[in-house]
Amino acid sequence: MNPERVLVAHGRKHVATMEIADAVGRTLRADGFEAVVLSAHTISDAGGIQERAHHRGTDLDTMC
Numbered sequence: 001m002n003p004e005r006v007l008v009a010h011g012r013k014h015v016a017t018m019e020i021a022d023a024v025g026r027t028l029r030a031d032g033f034e035a036v037v038l039s040a041h042t043i044s045d046a047g048g049i050q051e052r053a054h055h056r057g058t059d060l061d062t063m064c
Helices: 015-030 046-055
Strands: 005-010 034-039
Touching: 005 015, 015 034
Parallel strands: 005 034
Antiparallel strands: none
């Protein structure tokens, strides 16, 4: 069974927001979800999350 995909988007103004999003992403992955953590300003369409993450050179299994 494929894990459910979850997008965790964060703002870019405060570092603490990114740190919280990273923690949420780690927790979701530990619970079996496929979590992607991205800055909200980079997202225009949630359908291309995986492609965008790979384009940025990010491995979905090691994000955060």
